[in-house]
Amino acid sequence: MRVAIIASPFISVPPKRYGGTELFIAQLAEGLSRMGVDVVVYANGASTVSAELRWLYENDDWPIDCEMYNSLKDLNHTSWAVNDCVQSADIVHLNNASGLVFSRLRGPRWVYTIHHPHMAQLSEFYSIFSHVEYVSISDFQRQKESLKHVRTIHHGLDLSQYRLQNRKSDYLSFVGRIAPVKGVHNAIEIAKRSGIPLKFAGEIQPLFRDYFQSCIKPHIDGTFIEYLGEADLALKNELLGNSMAMLFPIEWDEPFGLVMVEAMATGTPVVAFTGGSVAEVVREGTSGIVCQGVEDATARIDEVRGMKPAAVRAYAQQCFSMERMVRDYLLLYQEIYDELTISDESTVGKRAAA
Amino acid sequence: MRVAIIASPFISVPPKRYGGTELFIAQLAEGLSRMGVDVVVYANGASTVSAELRWLYENDDWPIDCEMYNSLKDLNHTSWAVNDCVQSADIVHLNNASGLVFSRLRGPRWVYTIHHPHMAQLSEFYSIFSHVEYVSISDFQRQKESLKHVRTIHHGLDLSQYRLQNRKSDYLSFVGRIAPVKGVHNAIEIAKRSGIPLKFAGEIQPLFRDYFQSCIKPHIDGTFIEYLGEADLALKNELLGNSMAMLFPIEWDEPFGLVMVEAMATGTPVVAFTGGSVAEVVREGTSGIVCQGVEDATARIDEVRGMKPAAVRAYAQQCFSMERMVRDYLLLYQEIYDELTISDESTVGKRAAA
Numbered sequence: 279m280r281v282a283i284i285a286s287p288f289i290s291v292p293p294k295r296y297g298g299t300e301l302f303i304a305q306l307a308e309g310l311s312r313m314g315v316d317v318v319v320y321a322n323g324a325s326t327v328s329a330e331l332r333w334l335y336e337n338d339d340w341p342i343d344c345e346m347y348n349s350l351k352d353l354n355h356t357s358w359a360v361n362d363c364v365q366s367a368d369i370v371h372l373n374n375a376s377g378l379v380f381s382r383l384r385g386p387r388w389v390y391t392i393h394h395p396h397m398a399q400l401s402e403f404y405s406i407f408s409h410v411e412y413v414s415i416s417d418f419q420r421q422k423e424s425l426k427h428v429r430t431i432h433h434g435l436d437l438s439q440y441r442l443q444n445r446k447s448d449y450l451s452f453v454g455r456i457a458p459v460k461g462v463h464n465a466i467e468i469a470k471r472s473g474i475p476l477k478f479a480g481e482i483q484p485l486f487r488d489y490f491q492s493c494i495k496p497h498i499d500g501t502f503i504e505y506l507g508e509a510d511l512a513l514k515n516e517l518l519g520n521s522m523a524m525l526f527p528i529e530w531d532e533p534f535g536l537v538m539v540e541a542m543a544t545g546t547p548v549v550a551f552t553g554g555s556v557a558e559v560v561r562e563g564t565s566g567i568v569c570q571g572v573e574d575a576t577a578r579i580d581e582v583r584g585m586k587p588a589a590v591r592a593y594a595q596q597c598f599s600m601e602r603m604v605r606d607y608l609l610l611y612q613e614i615y616d617e618l619t620i621s622d623e624s625t626v627g628k629r630a631a632a
Numbered sequence: 633m634r635v636a637i638i639a640s641p642f643i644s645v646p647p648k649r650y651g652g653t654e655l656f657i658a659q660l661a662e663g664l665s666r667m668g669v670d671v672v673v674y675a676n677g678a679s680t681v682s683a684e685l686r687w688l689y690e691n692d693d694w695p696i697d698c699e700m701y702n703s704l705k706d707l708n709h710t711s712w713a714v715n716d717c718v719q720s721a722d723i724v725h726l727n728n729a730s731g732l733v734f735s736r737l738r739g740p741r742w743v744y745t746i747h748h749p750h751m752a753q754l755s756e757f758y759s760i761f762s763h764v765e766y767v768s769i770s771d772f773q774r775q776k777e778s779l780k781h782v783r784t785i786h787h788g789l790d791l792s793q794y795r796l797q798n799r800k801s802d803y804l805s806f807v808g809r810i811a812p813v814k815g816v817h818n819a820i821e822i823a824k825r826s827g828i829p830l831k832f833a834g835e836i837q838p839l840f841r842d843y844f845q846s847c848i849k850p851h852i853d854g855t856f857i858e859y860l861g862e863a864d865l866a867l868k869n870e871l872l873g874n875s876m877a878m879l880f881p882i883e884w885d886e887p888f889g890l891v892m893v894e895a896m897a898t899g900t901p902v903v904a905f906t907g908g909s910v911a912e913v914v915r916e917g918t919s920g921i922v923c924q925g926v927e928d929a930t931a932r933i934d935e936v937r938g939m940k941p942a943a944v945r946a947y948a949q950q951c952f953s954m955e956r957m958v959r960d961y962l963l964l965y966q967e968i969y970d971e972l973t974i975s976d977e978s979t980v981g982k983r984a985a986a
Contacts, residue, residue, distance in 0.1 A: 347757070
């Protein structure tokens with residue numbers, strides 16, 4: 279069985295810093311390769327994924343500056359990739375909505391992982407391509423989709439890349455995009471109210487520069503509130519691993535939240551706000567707590583002190599390992615590969631006018 | 633020879649009101665049909681074009697409200713259209729940049745009319761698809777592109793739909809989008825300085841509502857400066873035909889400017905500002921004047937009074953008739969249809985990584 283996984287051309291696989299989807303693709307491709315599956319990844323030329331790599335655009339191109347051009351670039355990359363693999367691949371695994379239009383080409387089976395937060399208009403678009411096998415990354419997300427074929431496969435990580443840190447220091451951590459929905463301002467507020475210092479890292483996206491300037495930067499003093507720039511794997515191990523708790527004080531319905539798994543992998547419990555996937559990823563009382571807001575989190579912050587780092591990591595190992603994720607995807611690929619009948623496109627055909 | 637012309641799904645072909653590209657497609661398809669060419673138009677179901685029509689989306693959807701969803705809708709429509717015609721059409725004529733990615737499919741020859749104003753990043757995108765035959769709609773535009781295959785074919789109109797009006801009334805007219813680049817504010821200024829009333833019509837796009845409110849609306853008094861809403865064909869015949877001159881006081885490089893031909897078709901001369909295609913469309917001294925700005929236009933406005941309506945229309949007939957445009961496109965189609973070798977895609981292939 280040959281599997282083609284199509285990433286975007288903008289961020290390398292795995293990402294050097296920001297890029298949840300690219301991290302997912304790297305882990306999936308490497309895990310499949312280790313299990314002897316013939317995998318090809320279509321990404322940019324700066325990628326270092328341990329699987330066959332094909333690319334049209336050589337370098338990273340992030341953040342996006344010209345939306346129109348970049349959507350054409352993405353489309354060109356995807357069109358080229360699909361044309362390259364449509365004859366040879368048994369499974370084509372897509373990760374961006376525009377790529378779905380190429381699933382009209384017959385030959386392989388099509389899989390699509392829904393990375394994007396739910397939007398009614400996107401769901402309507404997905405439903406056009408009813409022959410595609412959809413994967414939601416949380417049950418929260420699955421329940422919002424009324425697709426014919428959809429199942430949840432939680433993300434997983436190669437936990438060998440994260441060190442269990444048994445000794446925690448008395449500070450809170452935050453890793454994520456510096457964006458309102460990620461709640462960096464809530465993290466600062468929790469730190470101030472609880473009197474526990476905060477160290478945080480993450481990409482300041484151009485769109486949210488004002489937010490950073492007006493809501494975040496004034497609080498940074500380099501001692502009590504400390505900003506460490508963008509985080510690579512080494513920094514995440516350090517920052518998350520030594521921290522008594524990672525804050526995940528979101529203000530949106532998180533589709534998955536891979537960074538919660540990263541924290542747990544270092545044995546650090548997560549103090550999260552409820553929303554989206556959170557209740558599926560954090561096991562209340564074992565690997566963290568799920569709170570209702572700043573006040574609730576501040577009041578309950580000491581609960582995490584009793585959680586054993588080894589138990590936190592064990593939970594991550596059990597539920598969110600790369601191996602588990604890879605097995606789940608392999609099962610899905612195998613199921614549709616074994617189906618003798620090619621999904622028909624009758625729904626699409628019927629919508630054509632007479 | 634079977635020709636498939638792909639329009640967008642947003643505006644019907646021909647358009648009920650706004651839509652230069654859709655008007656072009658309607659005229660081209662109808663003209664080709666009359667010459668016995670087998671034509672299919674992919675547009676929305678509200679289209680009334682006199683040629684075979686196929687559609688996926690039934691209704692008009694304009695103006696665009698959700699950019700992301702609409703670009704997916706456009707892509708879906710185009711992908712469906714290409715899949716529907718790729719086996720049966722000899723020529724596929726595209727009109728939007730994202731559609732170019734489907735030209736990787738072999739079989740037909742591909743033609744692309746460049747409707748969009750020049751942008752370096754778009755040109756870079758076009759150059760990827762070097763097997764496509766490009767048509768620029770003015771020489772001004774052609775000179776900006778360094779494509780392998782590109783030729784200019786000026787737009788043309790079915791002049792039988794425009795009445796020659798020999799008696800002009802003493803007012804100026806303007807028809808076009810109510811947008812800064814179209815210079816409605818300049819039209820108002822010229823009217824005020826020359827003491828000649830202005831009647832204007834055109835779509836207020838959501839993006840430019842502020843411009844309308846602050847720069848245009850305060851001047852509208854219903855007598856000296858009069859706004860007539862959006863213009864359909866009947867209103868254009870009336871408004872343009874009776875006017876002593878149509879103003880075209882642009883502040884950008886107009887790609888073509890079909891409304892100049894519409895004015896000339898009614899025998900009304902055009903007072904245009906220089907930029908883009910203007911010098912190619914207006915024949916100085918015969919069908920209008922090309923000015924350097926508000927002051928110049930005001931000073932020279934009386935020059936148009938000497939221009940004979942019949943001569944203005946005769947010039948439009950000679951240079952911008954539907955028949956001439958259709959013949960030019962047919963010649964292009966025939967040329968590439970007769971080529972025995974299919975354009976190879978070696979440039980695209982070489983960009984793939986080893």
